Amino acid sequence: MSPYNVKWGIMATGGIATTFAKDLLCDPSTRSVSDVSHTIVAAASSSSKSRAEEFLKDIKNPGEAKAYGSYHELVADSNVDIIYVATPHSHHFQNAMLCLEAGKNVLCEKAFTVNAEQAKILVDTAKSKGLFLMEAVWTRYFPLSIKIRELIKDGKIGTVKRVTSDLSFNSNKPDSDALTFDDSHRMINMDLAGGALLDLGIYSLTWVFQILYLCQKVGEREKPKVMAAMDKYHTGADENTAIICHFQKGRTIGVATTGLRTATQPDGENSPATGPACRIQGTKGEIQVIGPLYRPLEYRVIMNGGKEGVVESVKCPIPTDPNREGKDGKGWGHGMFWEADEAARCLRDGKKQSESLTWEESIVIMETMDEVRKAGDIKYPELIETTVYDAKSSLNGKN
Numbered sequence: 001m002s003p004y005n006v007k008w009g010i011m012a013t014g015g016i017a018t019t020f021a022k023d024l025l026c027d028p029s030t031r032s033v034s035d036v037s038h039t040i041v042a043a044a045s046s047s048s049k050s051r052a053e054e055f056l057k058d059i060k061n062p063g064e065a066k067a068y069g070s071y072h073e074l075v076a077d078s079n080v081d082i083i084y085v086a087t088p089h090s091h092h093f094q095n096a097m098l099c100l101e102a103g104k105n106v107l108c109e110k111a112f113t114v115n116a117e118q119a120k121i122l123v124d125t126a127k128s129k130g131l132f133l134m135e136a137v138w139t140r141y142f143p144l145s146i147k148i149r150e151l152i153k154d155g156k157i158g159t160v161k162r163v164t165s166d167l168s169f170n171s172n173k174p175d176s177d178a179l180t181f182d183d184s185h186r187m188i189n190m191d192l193a194g195g196a197l198l199d200l201g202i203y204s205l206t207w208v209f210q211i212l213y214l215c216q217k218v219g220e221r222e223k224p225k226v227m228a229a230m231d232k233y234h235t236g237a238d239e240n241t242a243i244i245c246h247f248q249k250g251r252t253i254g255v256a257t258t259g260l261r262t263a264t265q266p267d268g269e270n271s272p273a274t275g276p277a278c279r280i281q282g283t284k285g286e287i288q289v290i291g292p293l294y295r296p297l298e299y300r301v302i303m304n305g306g307k308e309g310v311v312e313s314v315k316c317p318i319p320t321d322p323n324r325e326g327k328d329g330k331g332w333g334h335g336m337f338w339e340a341d342e343a344a345r346c347l348r349d350g351k352k353q354s355e356s357l358t359w360e361e362s363i364v365i366m367e368t369m370d371e372v373r374k375a376g377d378i379k380y381p382e383l384i385e386t387t388v389y390d391a392k393s394s395l396n397g398k399n
């Protein structure tokens, strides 16, 4: 049987659009996938057609693909099955609505939207139009995440009582109170919904939620009570944030932290020297995830007692395609192809949402982040908090 092929359109040409597109172009057999495949048939830049052409050249797209100088032209392309939205958080609601209103399926980068109300509108629109919609939290589709969820459901570490998770970067400018980012950078710019919470905290929350929420029984999932504290940078964006998610009925607690002032792993990514970035603590033992939490490559299972020295360390490297150009001559593979495979399988099977990150869960996570921002008194400008869709919004670029 030939694989089910999905024709992708890429909206925006920045950093993650490039990484994701390169992953789409990896041969699926290099990650032992044979049932789905991907083709990039179009890319759009809000700045110019030539930027979109340059993007297609940079990613070394092997086939014919259309280059568009506006997002409006991309959503009107009848050859596109699904659009990957890779703009800043501030733009997701308007951009994803533009796609859905044009009848396109959507994979939208994290954070899904700026607030929960916007997420609900996206979901209602996808539902009413019969379209597929998914928040692109790639980590959920890593074999490592799937395996850990299986271990939890199988009761390997008993009843989970606590999850702690951190994704923080030390972005301090040396000998200064400032951060390394320019004030206009999307990480700290309020006009682009900057701040640690929406950019990095979403991963800390992902670990809390994929264990304490997703692993609950379907149909009976309990939302957490949320408590939080935030410190702000001079731009108004959060720079140091702590969240407690209390699942009262389930008697479990998640503690998610994120920030731009201290590093989860001061000694470097994927280094176990500073300990795990996530601890999943159960009555019989614990599972530790070595960071960074957005792209973890190793986990450990440590059972109570230690008598038998039960420490199982499992490495989960990301497969690479030797025929695609990577940084170190070993080929390319970042790990974003697994979420693309999930989207393709959903399209093939007529599913409108992913079971590993349902619409409901994306909304509950956005509600959680709304609560956190309320506690920290963080509000973004009306242009990006609005729940009114406007095809002509400046966030959708030129017509």
Ligand SMILES: NC(=O)C1=CN([C@@H]2O[C@H](COP(=O)(O)OP(=O)(O)OC[C@H]3O[C@@H](n4cnc5c(N)ncnc54)[C@H](OP(=O)(O)O)[C@@H]3O)[C@@H](O)[C@H]2O)C=CC1
Pocket (backbone or CB within 6 Å): 011, 012, 013, 014, 015, 016, 017, 044, 045, 046, 047, 048, 051, 086, 087, 088, 089, 091, 109, 110, 111, 136, 138, 186, 192, 198, 199, 294
């Ligand atoms: N899954 C992951 O691992 C990662 C996810 N992300 C997520 O991806 C999204 C984009 O991040 P990233 O690629 O790093 O950002 P970049 O700044 O590198 O790219 C964003 C792109 O969005 C388009 N854009 C449209 N309007 C604006 C605007 N006003 N300001 C800036 N860019 C604009 C531009 O493309 P054009 O001009 O072509 O329209 C720009 O290149 C965010 O939601 C972020 O959270 C980011 C990094 C990693």
Ligand SMILES: O=C1OC[C@@H](O)[C@H](O)[C@H]1O
Pocket (backbone or CB within 6 Å): 199, 200, 294
């Ligand atoms: O999603 C992300 O993961 C990696 C980080 O470096 C980046 O800021 C963030 O957007």
